[in-house]
Amino acid sequence: MKLTDPTQTLAALIRCPSVTPEEGGALTTLAAMLSELGFANDRVTFSDTGTPDVENLYSRLGSSGPHLMFAGHTDVVPVGDNSAWTQGPFGADIVDGEMYGRGAVDMKGGIACFVSALARVIERKGVPEGSVSLLITGDEEGPSINGTEKLLAYAKAKGEHWDAAVVGEPTNPDKMGDMIKIGRRGSLSGTLTIEGVQGHVAYPHLADNPLRGMVRLVDALLDPPLDAGNERFPPTNLEVTSIDTSNTATNVIPARSTARFNIRFNDIWTAETLADALRARLEQAARESGLRNGRAAVRYSVDFDSRSSPSFLTRDDALIETLSEAVHATTGQTPALSTTGGTSDARFIKDYCPVVEFGLVGKTMHMVDERVALSDLESLTRVYETFIEGWFERQAASVEAS
Structure with missing residues (x-):
């Protein structure tokens, strides 16, 4: 050779x-x-x-x-x-x-x-x-x-x-x-879980559809933009990669919904400051959701991957x-x-x-x-x-x- x-x-x-x-x-x-x-x-x-x-x-x-x-x-x-x-x-x-x-x-x-x-x-x-x-x-x-x-x-x-x-x-x-x-850019992945109450779609007052809360909380993650970027980096971008309920029935309100997302972030953030900002968004959105017809705040949890990249x-x-x-x-x-x-x-x-x-x-x-x-x-x-x-x-x- x-x-x-x-x-x-x-x-x-x-x-x-x-x-x-x-x-x-x-x-x-x-x-x-x-x-x-x-x-x-x-x-x-x-x-x-x-x-x-x-x-x-x-x-x-x-x-x-x-x-x-x-x-x-x-x-x-x-x-x-x-x-x-x-x-x-x-x-x-x-x-x-x-x-x-x-x-x-x-x-x-x-x-x-x-x-x-x-x-x-x-x-x-x-x-x-x-x-x-x-x-x-x-x-x-x-x-x-x-x-x-x-x-x-x-x-x-x-x-x-x-x-x-x-x-x-x-x-x-x-x-x-x-x-x-x-x-x-850095990379940070997370999982958002919304807890609901399973029930029959014909009797929604007896259940609590987690997808109503999911719509509001996902929207809070996406909007407004996290930043406008700077001379060194483009804007930070968050993409939701999946939303799942593990529910195959059309007449059942699911008990739980899970969303996975990834953020590619610039040097305005660290993984820690970015996670804190997203938690604050979710907390506010959970209290203010207008899709739940007078119900209490959305019950949710969010977990961030410990193997983030700076x-x-x-x-x-x-x-x-x-x-x-x-x-x-x-x-x-x-x-x-x-x-x-x-x-x-x-x-x-x-x-x-x-x-x-x-x-x-x-x-x-x-x-x-x-x-x-x-x-x-x-x-x-x-x-x-x-x-x-x-x-x-x-x-x-x-x-x-x-």
């Missing part, structure tokens, strides 16, 4: 059926590539109650600073209906200039491009003056319990320290060079500028600096060092016929190559200046 060719490195990774939480040979294949480049590999498996065991990989080249980390995941989502794929989901087939396969863009493609970029740097200029590490999990598409969060703590306990990190998630909406993620913003100008310059030099695009989208493992990495995200175009991620243009693979490899050189040069200049 020619490691400087991202088409070859990606094909090797796609052909490993690493549907989360299965390793599927992907970490073994990646570790072999990195060993060829001189990396020392550390394979570690983490476990937790009620979750599958997950294999992870931490690889490092070099023993001194400055230290650049690349982070990502080799696990992929299930293929869905296999017969709906026009090419095999683990075949890495190339059709009309595109490589097909689960993980092509999310995110085996990003990993392959970084490996090939580093191989090119080493081939042309030798190993960078400092260290490069890859922190790769098999648990990003799963519950994210036995992956990056634990691997970071494990590596730190062994004495690892990082100066900056890049996560290779697919960040570009339409074309290469569109967007760098310099932060992420919002964060990276303010390392040198890291952001170096990557932005590499993107512009390679693609001609000036990338937008964004905090949009869902959560990623950057939420764990930001506690250890400054982190940004840049990868492929994400249009086909998680879809049937996930695929990537070979031209995009080459473009991302050149971005990473330029960035690696530029980051280490900038670090060296900073040391000289001091």
Whole structure:
């Protein structure tokens, strides 16, 4: 295999059926590539109650600073209906200039491009003056319990320290060079339960329909908007994802109704202040519901998921500028600096060092016929190559200046 060719490195990774939480040979294949480049590999498996065991990989080249980390995941989502794929989901087939396969863009493609970029740097200029590490999990598409969060703590306990990190998630909406993620919104999930009294729909005075209260309390969660956003983040958004009574009868008033919701919030809030604000809304709405015909306040409870994700913003100008310059030099695009989208493992990495995200175009991620243009693979490899050189040069200049 020619490691400087991202088409070859990606094909090797796609052909490993690493549907989360299965390793599927992907970490073994990646570790072999990195060993060829001189990396020392550390394979570690983490476990937790009620979750599958997950294999992870931490690889490092070099023993001194400055230290650049690349982070990502080799696990992929299930293929869905296999017969709906026009090419095999683990075949890495190339059709009309595109490589097909689960993980092509999310995110085996990003990993392959970084490996090939580093191989090119080493081939042309030798190993960078400092260290490069890859922190790769098999648990990003799963519950994210036995992956990056634990691997970071494990590596730190062994004495690892990082100066900056890049996560290779697919960040570009339409074309290469569109967007760098310099932060992420937080995520908080909750469950709202309304207690009623079951009864016959023909005798409503003998029952208490919890859906009347649910309508009012859900409306209070949604309106008015929680904020208008700011110069760094879009407005906080709450979405109700389900309302359920477990009632299949049309002539029975249900005893209970449950709603589940998720909020993607900006840095105006913490999970704690946001939960407090929502509790206050619910308490007022429970007392003031106009749908209950003189009945007492709505009886409800609300529970928030303890595994919330905080919002964060990276303010390392040198890291952001170096990557932005590499993107512009390679693609001609000036990338937008964004905090949009869902959560990623950057939420764990930001506690250890400054982190940004840049990868492929994400249009086909998680879809049937996930695929990537070979031209995009080459473009991302050149971005990473330029960035690696530029980051280490900038670090060296900073040391000289001091």
